[in-house]
Amino acid sequence: MSRVRPRAVVAVVAAAAAIAVVRLTVLTPFTVSEGSMAPGVGAGDTVLVDRLTPRITGWHRGDVVTLHAPDGGLVVKRIVGLPGETVELEDAVVTVDGRPVAEPYADNSHADGEYTRPVTLAAGRYYVLGDNRGESVDSRDYGPVREGALTGRKLASWTP
Numbered sequence: 001m002s003r004v005r006p007r008a009v010v011a012v013v014a015a016a017a018a019i020a021v022v023r024l025t026v027l028t029p030f031t032v033s034e035g036s037m038a039p040g041v042g043a044g045d046t047v048l049v050d051r052l053t054p055r056i057t058g059w060h061r062g063d064v065v066t067l068h069a070p071d072g073g074l075v076v077k078r079i080v081g082l083p084g085e086t087v088e089l090e091d092a093v094v095t096v097d098g099r100p101v102a103e104p105y106a107d108n109s110h111a112d113g114e115y116t117r118p119v120t121l122a123a124g125r126y127y128v129l130g131d132n133r134g135e136s137v138d139s140r141d142y143g144p145v146r147e148g149a150l151t152g153r154k155l156a157s158w159t160p
Helices: 006-025 053-057
Strands: 027-031 046-050 064-068 074-081 086-090 093-096 125-129 150-158
Touching: 046 064, 053 150, 074 086, 074 093
Parallel strands: none
Antiparallel strands: 027 046, 046 150, 064 074, 064 150, 074 125, 086 093
8 A cells, every 4th residue: 555645745735725826816817708809819719817917017008908897897908098198089099198009909990980088097097998999898988997907917818
């Protein structure tokens, strides 16, 4: 009869605990259920979310993030406006503080002619949009999101 060595059990338990802590606090996989970020991130893709680094380095324009939408669902969007900035869409082009933002990733083919009123972001508020503008429910619909709603930054994504 073989004996289980206590060190081996401790090592396995410690490894499992470390993996659980990393998954819950640092890196979390998330399966995307909508196509608002297509073609870069499509419905059914898996996104590896970094939950720790943005809390240290901050959130930046262009970050693809996961957030709790006002309806309670977890969604993927891109930050286009930062606290203190004024964001507006002019004929589907995002302008920040009156200057157009280059967005080679955005699909505006179904959003031509779209205009929004200027929104000046308060402290701790971010303006987020989906890359597939014609199919996205985002800050154009529910307004700026609070920093506490942001849960992490996309580190990688893949199609299963």
